[in-house]
Amino acid sequence: xxxxxxxxxxxxxxxxxxxxxxxxxxxxxxxxxxxxxxxxxxxxxxxxxxxxxxxxxxxxxxxxxxxxxxxxxxxxxxxxxxxxxxxxxxxxxxxxxxxxxxxxxxxxxxxxxxxxxxxxxxxxxxxxxxxxxxxxxxxxxxxxxxxxxxxxxxxxxxxxxxxxxxxxxxxxxxxxxxxxxxxxxxxxxxxxxxxxxxxxxxxxxxxxxxxxxxxxxxxxxxxxxxxxxxxxxxxxxxxxxxxxxxxxxxxxxxxxxxxxxxxxxxxxxxxxxxxxxxxxxxxxxxxxxxxxxxxxxxxxxxxxxxxxxxxxxxxx
Amino acid sequence: xxxxxxxxxxxxxxxxxxxxxxxxxxxxxxxxxxxxxxxxxxxxxxxxxxxxxxxxxxxxxxxxxxxxxxxxxxxxxxxxxxxxxxxxxxxxxxxxxxxxxxxxxxxxxxxxxxxxxxxxxxxxxxxxxxxxxxxxxxxxxxxxxxxxxxxxxxxxxxxxxxxxxxxxxxxx
Numbered sequence: 001x002x003x004x005x006x007x008x009x010x011x012x013x014x015x016x017x018x019x020x021x022x023x024x025x026x027x028x029x030x031x032x033x034x035x036x037x038x039x040x041x042x043x044x045x046x047x048x049x050x051x052x053x054x055x056x057x058x059x060x061x062x063x064x065x066x067x068x069x070x071x072x073x074x075x076x077x078x079x080x081x082x083x084x085x086x087x088x089x090x091x092x093x094x095x096x097x098x099x100x101x102x103x104x105x106x107x108x109x110x111x112x113x114x115x116x117x118x119x120x121x122x123x124x125x126x127x128x129x130x131x132x133x134x135x136x137x138x139x140x141x142x143x144x145x146x147x148x149x150x151x152x153x154x155x156x157x158x159x160x161x162x163x164x165x166x167x168x169x170x171x172x173x174x175x176x177x178x179x180x181x182x183x184x185x186x187x188x189x190x191x192x193x194x195x196x197x198x199x200x201x202x203x204x205x206x207x208x209x210x211x212x213x214x215x216x217x218x219x220x221x222x223x224x225x226x227x228x229x230x231x232x233x234x235x236x237x238x239x240x241x242x243x244x245x246x247x248x249x250x251x252x253x254x255x256x257x258x259x260x261x262x263x264x265x266x267x268x269x270x271x272x273x274x275x276x277x278x279x280x281x282x283x284x285x286x287x288x289x290x291x292x293x294x295x296x297x298x299x300x301x302x303x304x305x306x307x308x309x310x311x312x313x314x315x316x
Numbered sequence: 317x318x319x320x321x322x323x324x325x326x327x328x329x330x331x332x333x334x335x336x337x338x339x340x341x342x343x344x345x346x347x348x349x350x351x352x353x354x355x356x357x358x359x360x361x362x363x364x365x366x367x368x369x370x371x372x373x374x375x376x377x378x379x380x381x382x383x384x385x386x387x388x389x390x391x392x393x394x395x396x397x398x399x400x401x402x403x404x405x406x407x408x409x410x411x412x413x414x415x416x417x418x419x420x421x422x423x424x425x426x427x428x429x430x431x432x433x434x435x436x437x438x439x440x441x442x443x444x445x446x447x448x449x450x451x452x453x454x455x456x457x458x459x460x461x462x463x464x465x466x467x468x469x470x471x472x473x474x475x476x477x478x479x480x481x482x483x484x485x486x487x488x
Contacts, residue, residue: 016323023330026404030467033405034412037396038389045388049361057361057384062376065369069376210362 053305058209066229069120074148075155080169081140083178094134095168098122098143098153100227101280102273107182109142109175114280116230117143117153123230123277125237131162142168142175187276188287190247192299195289202242206274207250207292215303217249217296225274226252240283248275249289249296330469336478339403339470342462346410347398349459350390353437357387367435371424389413397466400475407467414460421453 049056086093088110095112097104101123104114115124131139139162143150154165168175176182195201203220205212212222223239225231239246249271275288289295293303357364365383368374374382389409396406421434425448434448472478 019323019327030402030404030408033402034408037392037402037405037409041389041392042385044392045385048388049384055360055362057365057380059381059384060377061380065365065376065379068369068372 053213061209062232062234064224064229066118066120072120072152072156072159074151075158078151078154078158078165078167081138081166082169083174083180085138086140086168086175086180092137094131094137094139096131096139096141096153098141098149099172100276102187102276103144104280105185105187105276107184109172110181110183112142115153116277116280117149117156118228118230121156121230122153123233123236124281125233125240128157128160128162131157135163137164139165140168141165142171144171185279187272187279189272189275189290190287192289192291192295192301195247196296196299196301200245201247201287202244203289204239204246204248204271204274205250206248206270207252211250211253213306215293215305217293217301218304220249223274225270225277227268227270227273231274231277236277239278240281242283245285245287246275246278246283247287247289248272248278249292250274251292251294331471333473335465335469336471336473339466340474342466343397343400343403343407343470343475346459346462347394350394350410351398354387354390354394356437357383357435358391361387364435370429370435371420372427372429373420373423386413400472400477401480403470403472403475403477404467407463407470410463411460411467414456414463418453418456418460421448421456424448425450425453 046059049059086095086109095109096115097108097112098115098117099108101114101116104112104116108114113127115122115127139157141150141154141157143153150167150171154167157165170177172182203217205216205220205222206225207222208224208226209222212220212224216222221235221239223231223235230236250269252268252270269290269292271292272288272290275286278286291298297303361380361383364387365379368379368383369376390413393406393409393413396402397410417434417436423429424434434452436452473481
């Protein structure tokens with residue numbers, strides 16, 4: 001029985017059961033049309049967004065919204081370990097540095113693992129699962145006294161079921177006072193003149209997406225990194241796993257209209273920040289291009305504009 | 317079975333043409349509001365995405381996708397609803413969106429999420445600067461009720477659906 005003949009029938013023809021059946025059929029057809037409308041509209045919206053050069057946004061992005069996740073509550077009952085308990089070569093210890101990656105590179109406790117703590121979470125792909133496996137060991141966190149980064153990270157780890165978390169009593173200041181040494185890690189940099197015309201490295205633009213889209217090195221990927229919120233975990237993990245040499249760049253301009261009064265509005269070398277994050281987590285062949293796109297253009301390199309998303313051929 | 321049976325009365329009430337007349341102002345009311353609401357969001361999806369993020373409900377990875385698709389869905393559903401094309405389907409889409417808004421607002425209010433705007437009519441959360449409250453939920457419940465009525469009782473007789481049906485019958 002098709003719907004048109006069904007519609008013409010009266011209640012007496014159909015009976016209560018037939019009426020219910022007709023209502024159900026009409027509902028199903030309307031629902032099918034609603035689903036089709038939603039699917040077609042979604043495709044239209046995604047296509048329109050991809051074609052927009054100025055106001056289009058990436059389909060999937062996590063990093064810009066990390067700030068909206070809840071910060072871990074500070075745990076005031078974290079036990080502390082004295083500096084004297086930390087001995088080189090002690091396999092029962094895992095030492096973790098909670099400070100920003102660039103500070104970690106400048107000087108850290110030998111063997112310490114970098115896990116820079118941001119407002120909401122640390123930037124450490126795989127770090128949480130690694131520490132969960134360290135059962136029976138002392139996980140000792142240190143940072144900088146006034147920044148509270150160690151307490152913050154330790155609280156986060158305990159809330160995420162990592163056991164055996166301790167703070168280093170007195171933080172790094174106590175370590176230095178005890179005359180213990182720190183080791184540094186080099187942050188390799190490269191000049192634009194050495195790169196222009198060469199092929200091979202994977203360029204990674206660390207600026208916000210809108211600045212990346214306005215002009216970037218051809219083939220560069222965009223992994224925003226501003227030092228305030230951690231880089232996108234998936235994009236960052238992809239870079240860590242990359243076998244190609246990586247060159248990070250980007251000098252981020254701060255929008256003075258959006259900046260809070262009294263905050264620093266100087267341009268920030270976010271390319272350096274991203275390189276530090278990668279090197280601190282043992283990424284190989286990572287260098288930082290000083291001066292960003294300005295230096296690149298001065299050296300004769302060209303920049304291209306891009307609508308949304310990643311350019312083709314930028315796979316790591 | 318006589319037309320005077322309960323089923324007969326229900327059928328006559330359900331399919332009475334007065335519903336098509338009553339539904340027109342409801343379709344216009346909700347349709348125009350959704351058209352107005354969608355415009356700014358389509359122009360500035362990044363700002364709208366930030367408004368969605370403040371709800372802290374959706375997994376962060378999918379915020380952009382929703383910010384891109386939702387305003388278009390609002391605009392297409394509003395146009396079809398006003399014109400009476402696929403009336404029931406567009407009303408169902410509106411029902412789905414309003415249920416989503418009501419749930420999101422209720423959760424945000426209940427968990428005392430700090431928000432300055434619901435992001436409903438302006439993509440720019442800071443521009444609106446009105447603290448969200450239960451009045452927003454009541455407003456969306458009114459839209460929901462109107463759209464449920466249209467989905468149940470309006471077969472699009474006074475609209476493009478009716479016109480298409482009329483032309484088809486003439487050709488047949």
